[in-house]
Amino acid sequence: MVCTTTGSPKYRSLPSAEAVYEQAASENFPVASRLLPARVRADLMAVYGFARLTDDIGDESGGDRVAHLEWLEHELERAARGEASHPVMRRIGATITARDLPLQPFRDLIEANRRDQTVLRYQTFEDLVGYCRLSANPVGRLVLEIFGAATSDRLALSDDVCTGLQVVEHLQDVAEDLAQDRVYLPSADLEAAGCDESDLAAAHAGPGLRRVVSLESARARALLFSGVPLAASLPFSARVAVASFAAGGLAALDAIEAADFDVLAHRCRPRPGRFAARLALVLAAPVSTRTTPRPWPARVGTVS
Numbered sequence: 001m002v003c004t005t006t007g008s009p010k011y012r013s014l015p016s017a018e019a020v021y022e023q024a025a026s027e028n029f030p031v032a033s034r035l036l037p038a039r040v041r042a043d044l045m046a047v048y049g050f051a052r053l054t055d056d057i058g059d060e061s062g063g064d065r066v067a068h069l070e071w072l073e074h075e076l077e078r079a080a081r082g083e084a085s086h087p088v089m090r091r092i093g094a095t096i097t098a099r100d101l102p103l104q105p106f107r108d109l110i111e112a113n114r115r116d117q118t119v120l121r122y123q124t125f126e127d128l129v130g131y132c133r134l135s136a137n138p139v140g141r142l143v144l145e146i147f148g149a150a151t152s153d154r155l156a157l158s159d160d161v162c163t164g165l166q167v168v169e170h171l172q173d174v175a176e177d178l179a180q181d182r183v184y185l186p187s188a189d190l191e192a193a194g195c196d197e198s199d200l201a202a203a204h205a206g207p208g209l210r211r212v213v214s215l216e217s218a219r220a221r222a223l224l225f226s227g228v229p230l231a232a233s234l235p236f237s238a239r240v241a242v243a244s245f246a247a248g249g250l251a252a253l254d255a256i257e258a259a260d261f262d263v264l265a266h267r268c269r270p271r272p273g274r275f276a277a278r279l280a281l282v283l284a285a286p287v288s289t290r291t292t293p294r295p296w297p298a299r300v301g302t303v304s
Contacts, residue, residue, distance in 0.1 A: 029248025058113025105138030164223030
């Protein structure tokens with residue numbers, strides 16, 4: 001990994017700004033749509049950079065990751081004062097100042113990564129949703145702040161979309177997470193499907209794991225459809241950007257389903273054609289369906 005020296009006495013090597021921002025191309029959705037004004041795109045990339053840097057520290061840094069995250073929280077305070085040392089943090093500091101962004105969503109992202117160091121399993125889907133309130137939802141809230149659209153109704157819909165996106169990412173990364181002794185598939189669902197944790201290390205997903213992945217996919221899909229009313233409530237360029245987030249998650253779920261829910265043997269990434277189709281769906285859904293509640297499935301079902 002390309003690194004750069006920082007002023008931290010505890011964590012002197014961090015991913016470079018280039019290494020952080022280049023990861024945007026591997027996300028399930030466009031991070032900053034070209035339909036947006038240049039200043040808005042720059043601020044969205046600044047938020048992405050902070051979130052990505054935070055995850056990289058929590059997932060990949062050597063040594064005491066909790067101490068490294070503590071450094072990052074202090075660096076956030078310095079960024080808000082225009083005194084940050086890392087270029088990613090200097091950039092987010094400028095966005096915080098220009099947009100008058102609250103610091104709590106940034107602190108929540110750091111806290112999620114602190115939890116990742118000690119909380120390695122989640123018993124229920126509701127427990128996982130609670131984690132997503134820290135690990136994913138703050139990003140959507142910051143996006144709405146940048147759009148000047150952070151009303152209570154929109155924030156609730158955004159939380160659904162971001163939780164759905166996080167669940168999709170967990171499904172794509174089952175093997176990668178297990179390598180760090182982390183399992184984000186709810187333990188209760190694994191048990192109900194007769195799926196042992198050792199099954200997550202196999203070359204192919206067995207019937208039990210595929211049932212669990214199918215269940216979590218259905219739950220994620222229900223949450224992502226909150227992107228329909230959310231996008232519909234926004235001006236055109238913001239509408240397309242937010243619809244793209246939901247469409248990317250839905251297209252990734254299509255790829256998972258096309259792989260028969262075998263996320264161990266297949267790299268389930270959204271295909272451009274499916275992304276375009278899902279984007280059109282989110283943007284064109286009838287108004288009458290945009291406020292329909294979509295509760296997630298409660299039980300492990302069957303996979304043919």
